[in-house]
Amino acid sequence: MRADRLLSLMLLLQRAKSRQLTAEDLARRLEVSARTIYRDLDALSSAGVPVYAQRGPSGGISLAEGWQTSLTGLTQPEVQALAAVAAPGALADIGLSAALESGLIKLSAALPAVHRSLAEHARQRLHVDASGWFQGREVVPHLDVLREGVWQDRKVWLAYRDFDGEASERVVEPYGLVIKADRWYLVAGAERGPSIFRGARVAGARLLEATFARPEGFDLAACWKALSRRFAEQRASYVVTLRVTGEGEAALRRVRPGGEHERWGRGTCGREGTSVVTVDFERESIAVSQIVGLGRGVEVIEPAALRARLREIAKDLRAVYGARGAAAPQRRGRKR
Template identity: 65%
Template sequence: MRADRLLSLLMLLQSRTRLTAADLARRLEVSARTIYRDLEALSGAGVPVYASRGPNGGVALMEGWRTTLTGLTRAEVEALAAVATPGALDDIGLAAALESGLMKLAAALPAAQQPDAEHARQRLHVDGSSWFQEREEVPQLAVLRDAVWQDRKVELSYRDFEGAESARVVEPYGLVIKAERWYLVAGTPKGTAVFRGARVEGTRVLPERFVRPEAFDLPAFWKGYCQQFAEKRASYEVTLRLRGEREEALGKVRSAADQARMAEAPLGEDGWKTVTLDFERESIAIGQLLTLGRAAQVIAPEQLRAKLKAMGEDLLALYAEQASP
């Protein structure tokens, strides 16, 4: 087990300019003391590794040094072979590069391991797309990608969830795709912020470059952001009566927590459940509940009941007044 960890430690140091002992401990899920012991073991084996102190300090390999170790375990070969070509990479022009890179990697494997790669490829396929949610169009994605790659500031024309427009200059750190939605992670005067790609209506790449924060790690930031979003997201609770047979349809567009609430709610003798769900915003509740028609009856809040009633009356009047074409 320690040999695997030493190899992982060496690969991390070889792929990054400099990492702190705390970073290495977090990535390898061990203590900082264990990292220091492993570094001593690498040094004793002839690996030119050193540590420096100070604000910009950390652990690094001697500049220009590279190991020739290229062996992969069977599990690593299978994991790499099972990587599908995500449509997301097509969006930013990298799908072909991924496919050719994996082909080169497979060709470079020892002959004894190549059957393992094909074996895995035929038994595991990863499809990250959704059944019911289409990928959003992001017309500015190519421009954003260039700005991210070149570390250039960008002036964004942005429309938020409520429809308010704004213009701002940001420092684009990276792009993330989650559930068929692209997001831009960028530095702003108020700190690191996240912008939904489909709401970026205009971009202008500025000639000015920015210095990317050395300690910024995109995967770590995104993980923390998602946790905070789940804890602090907007709340709009709706108590409703739901006809049992429509529970599955509503569950497809609700969170795991709401799905659990629906599953735990007792089914009455009349075939209805009473449950309180969190739709985040009134507009989301209206859009999802209207599709259920008479199978969902809002009990509270009263304002939502009134809006749904008014919408129903408007529709009734429309179809009552107009003859069929």
């Protein structure tokens, strides 16, 4: 969003030609604070855009006379990358897929003829589909409210349910929205500091009149990375010791890969060619759901409570699928 705002700011100043615009004028047009405008001007200046600010009653902000940006400087890889941009479902969720498509059409029309040919060439050779297989998108019923809070820097009242279903209410300062693996997340300022809220767990949301000032120098991508790292370090822990065969470990790793934050402990040799490993499943419910379908190749050693729970599940399954629950054999026809 900031990159789009920087481009809009640069084009506003370019369109104004020699006329100076005040920070308040720019803030009103871009629907941000004057402080944000000054930060964006510093970013443009650092990127080599000749931006000048003059103080005083008749002062304002302008570009160097005669300077203007041009799209003709795009490189071939840049044109190919732009052509590969699709209209993902995430933008449709917040009502921007049509805007992206029309913007790309305008961008394509502004390109020189040789670049338009390159763009079409790339579009027919690279398609981006961010959706997953056999997995529906999560419903986020209050996404519109969250989006307005983010766009307008207005506080939002949330009714929220955490992973364990515990309900709470709070007022947050919505800094930004993040889409990760088809899941929406809200990054917001809360009583305990910047926090992440999963969009599908927002049970209620109401946009408030009160506004807020975003933290000085806030960067959404950097904040998300830091919060994700903190989540990985502080997440719930439920360590299980398992005896696995080679096939069992391979099956378990398919449903429980190491991933970015390793959850597997070092293995030791067990009896009869098995290994003993430790895996952090975060919660008992997750351990049950992922182990129960793996069969003989995976055996829980500890904790004892998990062994007992799996034993009860095995009894229930045997009651349904054991000898008494088996289908009766078909009778042979009578001999005539």
